[in-house]
Amino acid sequence: MERIRSQFVALRDGQVETTVDDTEVGVGLHVVRAGSFGFAATVELDPDAAARLADDAAALAERSSAALGTPVEVAEEPAHGEVEWTSAYEVDPTAVSLADKVGVLEDWSRRLMASGSVDHVSARVLCVVEDKHYADLSGTVTTQRRVRIYPLVEAVAVDEASGSFESMRTLAPPVGRGWEYTAGRGWDWDAELDAVPTLLAEKVAAPSVEAGRYDLVIDPSNLWLTIHESVGHATELDRALGYEAAYAGTSFATFDQLGTLRYGSPVMHVVGDRTTPHGLASVGYDDEGVEAQSFDIVREGVLVGYQLDRRMAAENGLGRSNGCAFADSPLHVPMQRMANVSLQPALGPGPGPSTEELISGVDRGIYVVGDKSWSIDMQRYNFQFTGQRFFRIDHGRLAGQCKDVAYQAQTTEFWGSLEAVGGPGTYVLGGAFNCGKGQPGQVAPVSHGCPSALFRDINVLNARAEGAR
Amino acid sequence: MSPVTTRLAPPQEVVERALAVSRAEGCVVIVEELSEAEVRFANNTTTTNGVRRNRRVAVVSFRATGAGPGGPAMASASASGSGAVDVEELVRASEVEASGAERADDAMDLVEPAPGTPGHESFDQPPVLSSPGVLDGVVAGLGDAFARARTAGNQLAGFATHGVETTYLGMSTGLRLRHAQPAGTMELVARSADGARSVWAGAASSTFADIEVRDFEERLDRRLGWARRRIELPAGRYEVLLPPDATADLMVALSQALSGRDAEEGRSPFSAPGGGTKVGAPLCPLAFELRGDPAEPGLESSPFLVTAASGTNVSVFDNGLPIGRSGWIEQGRLARLQYHRAAAARSGTQPAPPVGNLTLALPGATASLDDMIATTERGLLLTCLWYIREVDPVTLLLTGLTRDGVYLVEHGEVVGAVNNFRFNESPIDVLARALEAGHSERALSREWGEWMNRTAMPPLRVADFNMSSVSPAT
Numbered sequence: 050m051e052r053i054r055s056q057f058v059a060l061r062d063g064q065v066e067t068t069v070d071d072t073e074v075g076v077g078l079h080v081v082r083a084g085s086f087g088f089a090a091t092v093e094l095d096p097d098a099a100a101r102l103a104d105d106a107a108a109l110a111e112r113s114s115a116a117l118g119t120p121v122e123v124a125e126e127p128a129h130g131e132v133e134w135t136s137a138y139e140v141d142p143t144a145v146s147l148a149d150k151v152g153v154l155e156d157w158s159r160r161l162m163a164s165g166s167v168d169h170v171s172a173r174v175l176c177v178v179e180d181k182h183y184a185d186l187s188g189t190v191t192t193q194r195r196v197r198i199y200p201l202v203e204a205v206a207v208d209e210a211s212g213s214f215e216s217m218r219t220l221a222p223p224v225g226r227g228w229e230y231t232a233g234r235g236w237d238w239d240a241e242l243d244a245v246p247t248l249l250a251e252k253v254a255a256p257s258v259e260a261g262r263y264d265l266v267i268d269p270s271n272l273w274l275t276i277h278e279s280v281g282h283a284t285e286l287d288r289a290l291g292y293e294a295a296y297a298g299t300s301f302a303t304f305d306q307l308g309t310l311r312y313g314s315p316v317m318h319v320v321g322d323r324t325t326p327h328g329l330a331s332v333g334y335d336d337e338g339v340e341a342q343s344f345d346i347v348r349e350g351v352l353v354g355y356q357l358d359r360r361m362a363a364e365n366g367l368g369r370s371n372g373c374a375f376a377d378s379p380l381h382v383p384m385q386r387m388a389n390v391s392l393q394p395a396l397g398p399g400p401g402p403s404t405e406e407l408i409s410g411v412d413r414g415i416y417v418v419g420d421k422s423w424s425i426d427m428q429r430y431n432f433q434f435t436g437q438r439f440f441r442i443d444h445g446r447l448a449g450q451c452k453d454v455a456y457q458a459q460t461t462e463f464w465g466s467l468e469a470v471g472g473p474g475t476y477v478l479g480g481a482f483n484c485g486k487g488q489p490g491q492v493a494p495v496s497h498g499c500p501s502a503l504f505r506d507i508n509v510l511n512a513r514a515e516g517a518r
Numbered sequence: 519m520s521p522v523t524t525r526l527a528p529p530q531e532v533v534e535r536a537l538a539v540s541r542a543e544g545c546v547v548i549v550e551e552l553s554e555a556e557v558r559f560a561n562n563t564t565t566t567n568g569v570r571r572n573r574r575v576a577v578v579s580f581r582a583t584g585a586g587p588g589g590p591a592m593a594s595a596s597a598s599g600s601g602a603v604d605v606e607e608l609v610r611a612s613e614v615e616a617s618g619a620e621r622a623d624d625a626m627d628l629v630e631p632a633p634g635t636p637g638h639e640s641f642d643q644p645p646v647l648s649s650p651g652v653l654d655g656v657v658a659g660l661g662d663a664f665a666r667a668r669t670a671g672n673q674l675a676g677f678a679t680h681g682v683e684t685t686y687l688g689m690s691t692g693l694r695l696r697h698a699q700p701a702g703t704m705e706l707v708a709r710s711a712d713g714a715r716s717v718w719a720g721a722a723s724s725t726f727a728d729i730e731v732r733d734f735e736e737r738l739d740r741r742l743g744w745a746r747r748r749i750e751l752p753a754g755r756y757e758v759l760l761p762p763d764a765t766a767d768l769m770v771a772l773s774q775a776l777s778g779r780d781a782e783e784g785r786s787p788f789s790a791p792g793g794g795t796k797v798g799a800p801l802c803p804l805a806f807e808l809r810g811d812p813a814e815p816g817l818e819s820s821p822f823l824v825t826a827a828s829g830t831n832v833s834v835f836d837n838g839l840p841i842g843r844s845g846w847i848e849q850g851r852l853a854r855l856q857y858h859r860a861a862a863a864r865s866g867t868q869p870a871p872p873v874g875n876l877t878l879a880l881p882g883a884t885a886s887l888d889d890m891i892a893t894t895e896r897g898l899l900l901t902c903l904w905y906i907r908e909v910d911p912v913t914l915l916l917t918g919l920t921r922d923g924v925y926l927v928e929h930g931e932v933v934g935a936v937n938n939f940r941f942n943e944s945p946i947d948v949l950a951r952a953l954e955a956g957h958s959e960r961a962l963s964r965e966w967g968e969w970m971n972r973t974a975m976p977p978l979r980v981a982d983f984n985m986s987s988v989s990p991a992t
Contacts, residue, residue: 061830064623069827070615072599075572088568092600093526105569113557113564113657147595148618169783207784212791213912214784292560294675295707295718298904298991380570424905424940426919428991431940433917435909455909455917457940457987488558488677490968515942515986516915 050076050094051181051379054143058150059173063158065151067173070143075379078102082110084120090380124362124370126339128188134333137326138196138227142176145228150174153231154200157242161204164246166253168214169205174198174231175223175482177494181336189338197329197494198230199223199482204245206253215452217249217437220270220419222479223494225327235327248438248450255450258439260511264414265456265504266407271436272392273479273497274420279460280312280319281390281497282486283429284346285373286355286365297486298427301460302352304365310352313464316395319347321356321388323372328389329480329494330375336383339372346390350464358385377491384487389480391498394473401472404501410469414442415454415509420479422455433457435512455510466507471500526573526602529645533688536577536605542613544580544592544628545690546837548826549573551645554681555653562664562674564657575603576826578834579612580628583621593619594834596826622835624828624860629838630691636821636840637687637695645684646698652680652726656704659731666735667708672742676706680726687824693838697820699874700724703962703971706731707922708738714748714992715935717741718901718922720763720962722971724816741901741923747934749926755982757897757953759927761887762961765975767903768916768945769808769878770966775914776846776872777830778855782865787914787946788852796852802949806880808847810873816960817972819874832871833858844870847949875972880955887977890956892930897979899925899932902964903941914944919989921964938992939985954979 052074059067076099077090087110089102154172161170179195203218221236230236267275282300287293289300302310323341325331332341337359346354357367358374375386395401408416419437426432439454440447458466480496529549536547550573557567576598583593595615597608631638656678667674680702687695705720719737723729760768780786781795788796812821823839825832836859845853854870862869891899901923909915917940924936961975 057827061623065620066623067827067829068595068615068619070595070597070611072597072603074600074603085564086566088566090568090570092572093602098525109567109569113567119563146618147615151620169785205785207789209784209793210791212784212789214789216785216911290561291673291675291709292565294560294673294709294716295677295705299713301991380572382566382568384566422907422909422917424907424917424919426938426940426989426991427904427921430991431919431938431987431989433909433940433942433986453910459990488968489554489556489679510942510986512909512915512942513913515984516910516913516944516947 051179053378054178056143056176057173058147058154059171060151060154060158061171062169063155063162068147073378076102077376077379077381078106079382080106080110081121081123082107083114085110085114086121087113088382121360122363123359124368126187126359126369129334129338129340130188131190132333134191134193136195136225136331139234140228141178141196142198142228143178157202160242161202161246166206166246166250167204168207170202172202174200183334183336183338185338187338191334191338193333195225195332196227197223197225198227200231202242204249206249215249215253217245217252219245220437223329223482225329225331251450252438252452255452257453257513258451258509258511260509260514262506263509264411265507266404266411266414266416266442267502267504268416268418269475269477269479269499269501270419271417271434272499272502274423275434276390276392276497276499277481277495278423278425279429279432279463280347281387283460284355285385285387286357286361287385289355293486296488301428301430307352311350312347312352312461313350314467315350316470317347317350317464317467318393319390320344320393321346321354321371321390323388325389325478325496325498327478328496330387330389330496335372335374336376337370337374339370339374342371344371356385356388361385375493377493381489381491384491386486386493387484387495389496389498392470392500394476394500395470400474402469404471404475407469407471407501407503408442408447409445410503411442412444415451416440416442416447430459432460453511453513455512457508457510463504463507466505467502468505469503471502475501529686530642532575532605533686536609537688537690539606539609540579540690542579542616543582546578546834547688548576548824549686551684552681553647554679555648556677556679557653557657558677559660560675562667572600574598574600575605575608577608577612578826579609579616581616592622592625594622595619596834598826624833624835624858626835626859628689628691628835629693631693635695637697641686641694641696643696646682648680648682653678656729656731663731663735671711673709673711674706678704685820685824687838689838695822695838697822699820701971702726703967704729704734706734706738708742710742715742715745716922716992717745718964720964720967722960722962722967744925744932745935749934749936751936753939753985753987755984758980758983759887759890759894759897759899760978760980761901762959762975762977763902763964764900765878765978766961766963766973767906767965768948769975770876770963770970770973771906771916772914772945773846773876776856778857778865779830779861781855787912788855795855797855798851800851801847801946802850802952804880804952804955805849806847806878806949807845808878809843809845810875811843812841812873814875814877817875817877817974819972823871831856831858833860835859836871839869839871841871841873844873876970877958877974878976879958880976883955883957883976885956887956890954890977890979891927891932894927894930897927898936899927904965906965909942914946915942916944917942938989940987940989942984942986948980951981952978953981
């Protein structure tokens with residue numbers, strides 16, 4: 050049983066364009082019967098409606114068993130009794146008035162529009178509070194609250210004469226925090242808003258990149274998304290086993306390669322974690338009653354683990370689930386969704402390389418900052434990413450911006466070219482509110498932490514040239 | 519499968535109750551009743567299935583804020599909820615937010631009742647439910663299909679869903695409208711046991727009466743047969759044949775870039791150098807029509823606007839506004855962009871809200887995809903496109919992948935399956951470089967079909983399609 054409160058406010062050039070204040074309430078019931086799953090859900094919350102759901106779900110499971118190949122089993126999980134869990138936040142963002150939300154976005158918009166280099170500003174904030182109550186027949190009863198927020202500001206510069214334009218947006222990631230995030234708790238908004246107009250003006254005047262192969266120093270504000278697509282999704286066991294073949298896709302990281310697949314260089318260490326403070330996928334217990342855990346996915350460059358739900362764990366003899374089941378709505382069936390999948394920074398002794406030290410080791414390269422466009426194939430081999438800001442690296446030093454950069458690679462070649470990761474001082478938790486998977490489609494929030502990292506000899510395209518006729 | 523039953527109050531009562539307790543200068547109430555059934559399957563077995571009923575209620579309150587510079591000065595705010603919501607609580611929440619809201623940029627007089635407004639006469643009718651057993655034929659067919667796939671050494675995966683959304687719109691102006699929108703899709707993927715060959719077939723259907731699992735199997739068997747011969751080709755520019763489903767993948771993306779305001783502000787691929795928009799400018803040598811029309815046969819969609827939130831091209835003030843035919847591209851020229859009423863008034867043009875369907879057609883075109891294969895000297899036949907994302911908003915350059923079937927056509931025959939590619943292309947350029955189009959038919963965009971599955975598209979022959987790199991995915 051769940052209540053999800055979602056609020057969205059968007060301003061365009063300082064004027065309110067969109068406001069949404071939505072509350073979703075409902076109950077879903079999942080059964081295993083006759084070796085098959087059955088799920089039924091309703092928006093009615095009285096006991097009679099719940100009882101009818103049980104009948105509907107059981108009947109559905111029985112009818113579906115006719116088209117069943119293998120009977121369903123689920124992995125064992127200890128009963129946790131009655132437990133409560135709340136994510137770390139200070140101010141419930143849904144309790145903040147619309148006028149106050151608009152006030153913050155207006156202020157941010159005004160500050161950017163005051164610059165002569167900015168023609169248009171879009172500012173928006175999305176806030177979500179999930180209250181979820183879960184109970185199963187083993188005796189686990191959880192009551193949990195998760196709070197998250199995603200403010201974003203984008204500035205646009207228009208060259209009316211040519212009909213062209215450029216944009217640049219803030220790098221502040223979505224986080225598992227409350228309204229205090231907009232006041233500077235966890236992010237320096239003042240510094241970023243002050244910097245954007247100048248950075249945008251530099252980008253407008255910057256030369257278009259020359260396509261070719263470059264060494265890349267990738268900032269956490271960009272690398273989180275590459276991790277998400279090329280590691281996070283590729284190591285979901287349901288995908289690797291073909292259960293997403295018709296929609297999200299499968300994975301090159303097939304189950305038979307567990308423990309042997311050379312995913313990347315030896316400095317690559319990736320962890321799945323549902324306990325990360327302020328992580329968007331952090332939770333006390335998942336939607337199958339499994340306690341949140343931390344687990345290795347890639348260790349010293351080798352695939353050593355997958356993200357699991359109870360069905361996947363049982364089906365493949367992996368023992369206990371590592372707690373990655375999630376449903377984005379009380380009306381949707383829980384499925385395996387992504388943990389906070391994070392690339393670990395350089396471990397001691399010492400603080401590890403700073404971003405500047407990574408840049409200093411590059412003769413001809415590009416420092417990539419902020420995410421923008423992303424795309425990867427259905428087995429997670431071939432990807433292409435762009436970004437918000439690109440700085441040329443010339444003999445170990447930044448040498449101004451360039452633009453129209455897209456980097457393209459095959460997953461294991463890319464991670465194999467990882468030469469160095471930055472130290473803990475470069476580590477930032479990025480993420481997304483809207484990771485899509487499943488049919489009917491579900492969206493899940495997820496964070497990815499990573500340090501700055503140095504990749505050698507990566508293929509860089511000129512996006513303008515790619516579109517040239 | 520039978521739909522979940524509910525004992526919620528009739529939606530019309532919810533509408534009238536909300537309007538009765540409203541204290542605002544204007545009020546819009548939207549009740550959406552949804553009933554759905556679905557079955558999902560993979561690895562030759564059903565994996566999940568479900569039925570659900572949902573109700574969503576949205577209330578928009580409007581507050582006068584004094585005299586405005588060029589029209590009514592109003593503020594608005596909305597609140598929405600699902601299920602057995604406390605309607606009065608929802609009304610009060612929207613009123614509280616409206617009381618603190620500023621003058622709305624999109625303010626206009628609310629729409630008044632008018633004789634003959636489509637949807638008025640059916641307001642008193644109950645919600646339409648997804649038919650009991652609508653997917654029973656699919657579930658039964660799948661059992662047999664799984665058995666045949668096991669025998670052939672293949673793996674089937676896919677998804678079938680059907681639902682009906684009945685929308686009730688009530689307004690303080692007295693307007694009462696109702697629209698029932700059925701929608702359904704079926705997708706089936708077949709993969710060889712070694713994963714080397716993978717093919718897809720999909721279809722959209724309002725009733726599922728026209729969906730037969732056996733038909734899907736036959737389409738897949740034909741393509742699996744083509745894939746017995748494997749041909750490796752490098753990245754480069756190729757002549758391609760886009761089936762209607764793949765055309766839909768690109769045209770739906772194009773339709774999302776039709777904002778008039780964005781174009782006027784210089785931040786759209788349809789912004790003209792020197793200012794203004796490209797409306798009236800030629801886009802392509804072939805006389806394509808790209809249109810939305812609520813009355814399009816087989817693709818019927820809501821004939822009036824319903825929205826709980828404003829956006830760049832839609833406005834809560836326009837709820838109830840009749841939606842007619844909009845020709846976005848006519849005779850190969852950009853003919854119209856999307857505006858809500860307030861933006862249209864400022865721009866001196868006609869309102870043109872988004873429409874719930876999309877048709878691309880070349881008048882007079884009669885060829886089928888098979889006809890076009892037969893007249894191809896050398897080219898790539900695609901199946902569908904996937905993971906499409908915008909790379910450059912100035913040109914609407916998109917990137918994405920070919921998926922589940924690329925085939926080499928030589929001398930009018932399919933001669934084998936080719937590796938997948940990453941493409942970098944703009945749908946605007948695709949229309950400009952289209953050499954030939956066939957007749958339009960119902961299509962299902964693999965990429966966008968979950969929210970836009972009412973499309974009719976032609977097969978296209980496109981020159982110099984930019985396959986930027988090879989994808990080893992199969």
